[in-house]
Amino acid sequence: MTDLIAGISARRFLTSAATLALAAASAALSSAPVLAQDELNALVWCDHTDPALIEPFEKANNVKVNLKEYEGTGAGLSIIDQSRPGDWDVLVIDGVDVQRAVDKEILAEMPADALPNADIFPEVRMEANNSRDGKIYAVTEKFGYNTVSYDKTKVDPADMKDMSKLWSEKYKGRIAVYDYYLPMIGLTGIDLGKATSSLTDADMPAIKDKLLALKANAKQVSDVVSSQTALATGEVDIVFGGGEWLTAGLVKDKPNLDWTIPEQGAVRWAQSIGVMKSSTKKDLALKFVQYIVSPEGQARLATSSCYWAMPANAKAGEHLTAEQKTALRWNEQADYLKRTQLYPIPSAELDAKMQDAWTEMLQN
Numbered sequence: 100m101t102d103l104i105a106g107i108s109a110r111r112f113l114t115s116a117a118t119l120a121l122a123a124a125s126a127a128l129s130s131a132p133v134l135a136q137d138e139l140n141a142l143v144w145c146d147h148t149d150p151a152l153i154e155p156f157e158k159a160n161n162v163k164v165n166l167k168e169y170e171g172t173g174a175g176l177s178i179i180d181q182s183r184p185g186d187w188d189v190l191v192i193d194g195v196d197v198q199r200a201v202d203k204e205i206l207a208e209m210p211a212d213a214l215p216n217a218d219i220f221p222e223v224r225m226e227a228n229n230s231r232d233g234k235i236y237a238v239t240e241k242f243g244y245n246t247v248s249y250d251k252t253k254v255d256p257a258d259m260k261d262m263s264k265l266w267s268e269k270y271k272g273r274i275a276v277y278d279y280y281l282p283m284i285g286l287t288g289i290d291l292g293k294a295t296s297s298l299t300d301a302d303m304p305a306i307k308d309k310l311l312a313l314k315a316n317a318k319q320v321s322d323v324v325s326s327q328t329a330l331a332t333g334e335v336d337i338v339f340g341g342g343e344w345l346t347a348g349l350v351k352d353k354p355n356l357d358w359t360i361p362e363q364g365a366v367r368w369a370q371s372i373g374v375m376k377s378s379t380k381k382d383l384a385l386k387f388v389q390y391i392v393s394p395e396g397q398a399r400l401a402t403s404s405c406y407w408a409m410p411a412n413a414k415a416g417e418h419l420t421a422e423q424k425t426a427l428r429w430n431e432q433a434d435y436l437k438r439t440q441l442y443p444i445p446s447a448e449l450d451a452k453m454q455d456a457w458t459e460m461l462q463n
Contacts, residue, residue, distance in 0.1 A: 194369035237373035243408035245282035246365035248341025277340025280457035
């Protein structure tokens with residue numbers, strides 16, 4: 100986030116009547132003075148940093164939106180803990196973690212009639228996550244899938260419909276694994292026939308063994324950029340944990356890249372946006388949230404330069420091209436939503452065990 104500019108420039112006092120008269124005449128001839136530009140500070144994911152998304156709001160409201168990008172809810176909450184009350188006005192957060200922010204009294208209540216909830220795809224409204232005791236603290240803005248991305252010229256697309264193939268000798272050394280423990284543990288659990296919503300300590304030994312076998316079959320475990328680059332350059336043929344967010348924005352230049360939901364299912368992620376409780380600019384912050392979840396804002400967010408994914412507002416389709424909707428699999432969402440599960444939401448104790456299992460996998 101750019102630092103707020105402080106200080107006042109020195110001004111010369113006008114002391115003579117003649118000078119005052121000249122100043123008055125000049126003022127009358129000049130255009131109206133420019134109002135000081137307001138500022139809004141938002142803690143966001145990288146897809147919100149695209150000027151094509153932010154600039155229309157800035158121009159329409161004569162505001163400068165200062166953005167700080169972060170990855171992972173833990174990192175975002177740490178930034179907030181180290182900030183002063185009022186430093187942040189808007190927060191983008193993983194949908195399954197909204198309740199953590201509510202517990203920490205980070206988010207402000209938003210009026211239901213100020214949000215287009217009726218236009219949000221029902222399956223991703225996530226009322227249980229975005230609300231508490233009838234009060235709305237966040238709204239879903241974008242969603243997608245951690246699943247299987249691949250180069251369809253180098254693998255058998257039929258194989259990609261069976262998640263278990265990623266553990267087969269056929270694809271040994273040709274796979275990149277997305278380096279984020281929650282969705283990958285969720286996917287591994289799904290391959291074992293377990294529901295992400297009901298994982299327990301008792302499931303972790305089998306999941307850990309499966310992760311270790313996956314690591315042995317993979318070429319690399321890497322972050323978003325490294326995984327995407329490896330697939331695009333042909334260094335790997337498959338990204339386990341990828342999805343439309345990894346490949347949709349590349350399809351125009353790389354039509355050989357594709358993604359699918361295996362028959363076993365996949366993990367669905369959703370991101371939410373809300374107003375910070377300590378913000379001193381709540382009206383402007385709410386206006387920003389309203390823009391982001393408007394059909395126009397949603398279309399721009401869905402096709403952000405950082406990564407593409409499905410807009411939560413169904414009316415965004417009116418502002419997407421046929422090619423963009425094809426890349427996002429717009430017409431297949433009803434089926435995908437039925438066959439995917441949300442990220443695991445573990446207790447603190449189970450979360451620690453999941454992270455330990457992931458760390459052990461990385462170190463082997």
